[in-house]
Amino acid sequence: MARIKRGRAINGVVLVDKYTGESSNFILQQVKRLYGAAKAGHTGALDPLATGMLPICLGEATKFSQFLLDADKTYIVTAKLGERTDTSDSEGDIVETRPVNVTRDLIDSAVEAFRGPIKQVPSMFSALKHKGKPLYSYARQGIVIEREAREITVHSLVVLRYENNQLDMQVACSKGTYIRTLVDDLGQALGCGAHVTMLRRTKVADYPSQNMITVEKLQSLSEDLSIDRQFRTFDKLDALLLPTDTAVANLPAFNATDASIERFLHGQEILEENQFPKNDLVRIYRDSDKRFYGMAEVDSAGNLQPKRVVVYKESYFGEN
Numbered sequence: 001m002a003r004i005k006r007g008r009a010i011n012g013v014v015l016v017d018k019y020t021g022e023s024s025n026f027i028l029q030q031v032k033r034l035y036g037a038a039k040a041g042h043t044g045a046l047d048p049l050a051t052g053m054l055p056i057c058l059g060e061a062t063k064f065s066q067f068l069l070d071a072d073k074t075y076i077v078t079a080k081l082g083e084r085t086d087t088s089d090s091e092g093d094i095v096e097t098r099p100v101n102v103t104r105d106l107i108d109s110a111v112e113a114f115r116g117p118i119k120q121v122p123s124m125f126s127a128l129k130h131k132g133k134p135l136y137s138y139a140r141q142g143i144v145i146e147r148e149a150r151e152i153t154v155h156s157l158v159v160l161r162y163e164n165n166q167l168d169m170q171v172a173c174s175k176g177t178y179i180r181t182l183v184d185d186l187g188q189a190l191g192c193g194a195h196v197t198m199l200r201r202t203k204v205a206d207y208p209s210q211n212m213i214t215v216e217k218l219q220s221l222s223e224d225l226s227i228d229r230q231f232r233t234f235d236k237l238d239a240l241l242l243p244t245d246t247a248v249a250n251l252p253a254f255n256a257t258d259a260s261i262e263r264f265l266h267g268q269e270i271l272e273e274n275q276f277p278k279n280d281l282v283r284i285y286r287d288s289d290k291r292f293y294g295m296a297e298v299d300s301a302g303n304l305q306p307k308r309v310v311v312y313k314e315s316y317f318g319e320n
Helices: 024-035 059-069 104-114 135-139 179-190 215-221 244-248 258-265
Strands: 012-018 040-042 051-058 073-081 083-085 094-097 116-120 150-163 166-173 194-204 253-256 281-286 291-298 304-309
Touching: 012 024, 012 059, 012 215, 012 244, 024 040, 024 051, 024 215, 040 059, 051 059, 051 244, 059 244, 073 179, 104 150, 104 179, 116 179, 166 179, 166 194, 179 194, 244 281, 244 291, 253 258, 258 281, 258 291, 258 304, 281 304
Parallel strands: 051 194, 083 194, 253 281
Antiparallel strands: 012 051, 040 051, 073 166, 073 194, 083 094, 116 150, 150 166, 281 291, 291 304
């Protein structure tokens, strides 16, 4: 017997304002359930301590989540000077305490070394994999794995406030940046140690922060889950979804004919003339109605080879 696929084939991106105390995956599962979605994925985990923007992709949008994983991000962080912890945040155990003899001028001078392209050694309390297991699983056993420094870019680092050993900063950075590690390294540079006490992500790619919505608000808009799913309405929730193509909004666009779209949907290249450089990634739309159909890569002959194809199909709950 064929397995019945559960959930709606709903597509789009919802900008969740993550609350503190839970994992990103826990938040993801909450949102997936509220939307009754068949498929969902987040676009870069936030620590349980952290709050803020967590874009969650539903349905076909999950095919483009990697582009949001790779996107630049912005954070507001509060660091406590004078204490280091084993996790570099307030959820860990204090491993070192030092006196704080720091001035604002000294801080302003020290942060200069953390702007621009720098190298950073990832924390042992991270989700990076070693032999198929996340580093934090080794750290919890007291095992330290040698990690290579990785190149990251801190586009901007602004000191917002320094008072009573509490340091507030705004950090705009490239993918792969660990704010906890950045704070720990800055604390070492200042000679007093430091750890994160508050972290909030305010921006991912170019998504507007005013579009963020809390899980609590999503829950208030959701119908009673005990109602027969056949008759549930999701209109209020669906109205909050951003289009699937917003995940790749930075890519150039190409409007293809109906015949080319038909080829594209069957895994065949688009042969229409274009001016895109070789190896470029391009958003593909149907010219007749401007509907988004995925992403293509320009091959050596200048043709647009399917890279990610959006499939619109009718689900048990309706067409999406």
